[in-house]
Amino acid sequence: GRMIEKKNVNKTYTQALRDPRVWVLFVIYGASFGIELTVNNVAALYFIDYFDLTLVTAGLVAASFGLMNLFARTLGGIFGDNFGALWGLRGRSFWLFICLLFEGIALMIFSQMQVLFLAIPSLIVFSLFTQMAEGATYSVVPFINKKALGAVAGVVGAGGNAGAVLAGFLFKNMIDWSEAFFIL
Numbered sequence: 001g002r003m004i005e006k007k008n009v010n011k012t013y014t015q016a017l018r019d020p021r022v023w024v025l026f027v028i029y030g031a032s033f034g035i036e037l038t039v040n041n042v043a044a045l046y047f048i049d050y051f052d053l054t055l056v057t058a059g060l061v062a063a064s065f066g067l068m069n070l071f072a073r074t075l076g077g078i079f080g081d082n083f084g085a086l087w088g089l090r091g092r093s094f095w096l097f098i099c100l101l102f103e104g105i106a107l108m109i110f111s112q113m114q115v116l117f118l119a120i121p122s123l124i125v126f127s128l129f130t131q132m133a134e135g136a137t138y139s140v141v142p143f144i145n146k147k148a149l150g151a152v153a154g155v156v157g158a159g160g161n162a163g164a165v166l167a168g169f170l171f172k173n174m175i176d177w178s179e180a181f182f183i184l
Helices: 002-018 020-051 055-070 072-112 116-143 146-171 177-183
Strands: none
Touching: 002 146, 020 055, 020 072, 020 116, 020 146, 020 177, 055 072, 055 116, 072 116, 072 177, 116 146, 146 177
16 A cells, blocks of 8 residues: 555656646745845845944844744735635735735835935835745645645745845845845
């Protein structure tokens, strides 16, 4: 019995890897969690270099970005569930689209800020939508392939790390960091 069970697991895993929706979510998670990881890495230095903050103050400002995780990711998942209850998978996907769209708009706005009292609120709005997009992504994951849920979740999760690696290349001081944020 165990041999047949193992073959079935491998078959569902292969099916999950062949599903283009899994790879779309891989990219989406790269564009949300991957960008969050990158911003966690560069935010304090950005506030030191571009807004002349001290290390401690810049660290506190940068921490406000991560602090949103206390509720924003959960909020994204809850809204995903509510959209799902109303319109099924299409509703969940639409909510995910909205989160990503506003994450992108908020990041472009943040990248253009030159005064601190506007930069901080725009960073927080960007953070809110980034982390809601992460929760919204995982409100979609269970509906892609119920038999290979672990495989789908693993591939999507890896997209976050891949996104962070790719986004990190923009901050290798070849271009202005505000421009790098705008490109992201």
